[in-house]
Each structure stands twice: as C-alpha cells, then as structure tokens.
Amino acid sequence: MSPQKTKELLANSLPCVVAMEGCASFHYWARTAESFGHEVKGMAPKKVKPYISNQKTDANDAVGIAVASAQLGMTFCQVKTLSQQNIQAIQTSRKWFDRATTSLGNHIRALCFEYGATIPFGKKSLRESISYFISPESSHLPIPIKQLLMILWQ
Structure with a gap:
C-alpha cells in the first residue's frame, strides 16, 4: 500500500x-x-x-x-511525540558522528604511520600534526597522500 x-x-x-x-x-x-x-x-x-x-x-x-x-502479557512501546523523536535523532546522530570522527582520525593516523609519520593520540595532536604533514614545507609524505589527507581532513 x-x-x-x-x-x-x-x-x-x-x-x-x-x-x-x-x-x-x-x-x-x-x-x-x-x-x-x-x-x-x-x-x-x-x-x-x-x-x-x-x-x-x-x-x-x-x-x-x-x-x-492480542496476547496476554504482551508489552507495547510508547509512541514518541515529535519533540521526543527530534531529541532522540539528535542524540543518536551525535553518537554516530563521534564514532565516525574517531574512526576517521584513527584512519588518518594509520595512513600517516604507513609512511613513517606518527601522530600522538588526541584531537589537538591530530590537528597540529595534519597541519604540518599536509603543509608544503613537509617532506614526510608523498604529494598524492598529502592530497588524500587534505580531502579526509576537510
């Protein structure tokens, strides 16, 4: 239907x-x-x-x-109001986004490590290291990997 x-x-x-x-x-x-x-x-x-x-x-x-x-003892779920559903959507999206950004950060660290460039754990370390590794002055990574990291970082 x-x-x-x-x-x-x-x-x-x-x-x-x-x-x-x-x-x-x-x-x-x-x-x-x-x-x-x-x-x-x-x-x-x-x-x-x-x-x-x-x-x-x-x-x-x-x-x-x-x-x-129709079964005796069946439990039923509560219908969420629109505002309750909005709050749930925001909370689950926040959790997803947090996991996704952590995963992406770990992926970036692993890519850099493949080329001998290490990045300490933590968001601040990641931000500082990526800024350095993708800069024109840095020679740690090949240009195609720098370009990939720029896309991933954005």
Missing part, C-alpha cells in the same frame, strides 16, 4: 486498534494513526517474530502482528 493510500485508510476507518511492529517509521505512522483517533499498539520485532509462521511475507507479518497484539 502506498503511503497516501495508508493515510486514506486510516482517515476513513472508524477508530480501532492499530497494531504495528516497531520499525524505522513506526513513530510517524503511530502519530498519524492517533491523529485519526486510532489506538496504536507498537511491538518490538523480537516480540512479534514467534507469532509469524511460514515464510516472511507482508501478509504473514500482518497475521503475526495481529496475533501478537
């Missing part, structure tokens, strides 16, 4: 329980369903998996989600 058809279905249906498996767009669709008066029950995929039989298809998934949502 296209997103537009899904919205039309939610808009034209009487308020009911909408059970969903938690996925990348869960909170968006949950808020959309709630805006049309539906009660949303979201479940973690690992909670739904035991109720899906046969091969993984959309139809089998839908049946499994429906059965799982």
Whole structure:
C-alpha cells in the first residue's frame, strides 16, 4: 500500500486498534494513526517474530502482528511525540558522528604511520600534526597522500 493510500485508510476507518511492529517509521505512522483517533499498539520485532509462521511475507507479518497484539502479557512501546523523536535523532546522530570522527582520525593516523609519520593520540595532536604533514614545507609524505589527507581532513 502506498503511503497516501495508508493515510486514506486510516482517515476513513472508524477508530480501532492499530497494531504495528516497531520499525524505522513506526513513530510517524503511530502519530498519524492517533491523529485519526486510532489506538496504536507498537511491538518490538523480537516480540512479534514467534507469532509469524511460514515464510516472511507482508501478509504473514500482518497475521503475526495481529496475533501478537492480542496476547496476554504482551508489552507495547510508547509512541514518541515529535519533540521526543527530534531529541532522540539528535542524540543518536551525535553518537554516530563521534564514532565516525574517531574512526576517521584513527584512519588518518594509520595512513600517516604507513609512511613513517606518527601522530600522538588526541584531537589537538591530530590537528597540529595534519597541519604540518599536509603543509608544503613537509617532506614526510608523498604529494598524492598529502592530497588524500587534505580531502579526509576537510
């Protein structure tokens, strides 16, 4: 079903329980369903998996989600508000960016070390060393590697 058809279905249906498996767009669709008066029950995929039989298809998934949502003791996830989702997106992006910059710094150190140029640990040492190694006065690294480091550093 296209997103537009899904919205039309939610808009034209009487308020009911909408059970969903938690996925990348869960909170968006949950808020959309709630805006049309539906009660949303979201479940973690690992909670739904035991109720899906046969091969993984959309139809089998839908049946499994429906059965799982009716089970006694099933735990459901809270629908995040837009501001809660914004905060989560910022936090997870910050963590990703921090890991990515650490990884890139380690990659740059390793490249330089391949040519005998060592860079001490720490952001300040990396910044100072790269400035020196890519400068025209430095003869530690070949020009193609200096150009590569300039791109990576930017």
